[in-house]
Amino acid sequence: MAIPVRHVAMASAVAASLMLPTGAALADKAGGRPSSAVIRTAMESVVSVLPDWPRKEEGGDEPEGSGVVILDGHQIITAGHVIGAAETMRVRTDDGDILRARLVGTDEATDLSLLRVGRALRPIAFAGEPELGDPVCAIGNVFGLGLSVSCGMVSAVHRAGVGFNAIEDFIQTDAAVNPGASGGALIDASGRLAGVLSAIFTKSMDANIGVNFAVSSPLAEKVARALAARGHVRWKPLGAILAASPPPGETGRQLVEVVRVVPNSPAGVAGLKRGDKIVHMGKRRVMAPADVTSAYVSAKSGDVLRITIERAGAERELLLVVPDQP
Secondary structure, three states: OOOOOOOOEEOOEEEEEOOOOOOOOOEOOOOOOEOHHHHHHHHOOEEEEEEEOOOOOOOOOOOOEEEEEEOOOOEEEEEHHHHOOOOEEEEEOOOOOEEEEEEEEEEOOOOEEEEEEOOOOOOOOEOOOOOOOOEEEEEEOHHHOOOEEEEEEEEEEEEOOOOOOOOOOEEEEOOOOOOOOOOOEEEOOOOOEEEEEEEEEEOOOOOOOOOEEEEEHHHHHHHHHHHHHHOOOOOOOOOEEEEEEOOOOOOOOOEEEEEEEOOOOHHHHHOOOOOOEEEEEOOEEOOOHHHHHHHHHHOOOOOEEEEEEEEOOEEEEEEEEOOOOO
16 A cells, blocks of 8 residues: 655655654663663564554555654654554554554644553653764664664754754654654663654655654653643744845855744743844754744743844844743
8 A cells, every 4th residue: 555755855855754655771882872782671662553544445554653652651652644544543562462542642743643552561761962973773663574773873963944844853863764663763872762753865765865854852752741731732933933044045154034023922022123133042053944943842841042143243142931832
């Protein structure tokens, strides 16, 4: 059964989802990769997701994806496109148990869904933000063959504006990831959840070429807790219309220009004004509007983000209080 995939054109590359078309411990001293024991433990927190999609071809293979057990062990986070229009769904543990699962909710802006199962499984702990070059391993139900592991490193952090989702805060990795791994786990050297596998860049096929993306752990955790609490996500807008600076075709330092500010919004209360050019959001150097959104939504509720701006030719700092979201 052929399943549509998400595509984003960028130069000669095509972005494709990882949905299958058919069918704290010590790190290893060598290279800092997770040890075999760490990986085996983490695999107990990863499941294969078996959505029962409507109108599947008679006798055709069921689609399969992946999911990660979190929070109290009854919740499983996965990619929203894995669930799609599924009317019912099941999950399969690494030891072969198949359980019924219920959809708690989906956040379309981040392409994340939360499932719930009746039996408590082993949850995985959320990690903080990784550093460039950190060792990571991807665990997922690749090609529907069952859980498998591939390892690599963090190639980039805070990727945004890639074009998959309205809200993006991706970890980029060269750990091999292929169809069926969507919703799976990207773990750090201690076996904690660094990200939820989401998408890959390919040139002509849905297969790994070393440019793979996972929703960052901080963003995934925020969405998961909101879905667990109320079944939906309420994102509160920053309250500013932003534009890239300099405009396309021109030269200069890449910044983000404030075009308009909504009064009494988080941006307005922080003191942002039309014409300001944003340089940093917290510790992040921002060079596109999507970078600003990513930093804002990934911060914890109540956090104070230090915003460095250029105004009238001089740099100054503003403080933005992150509202209670999502």
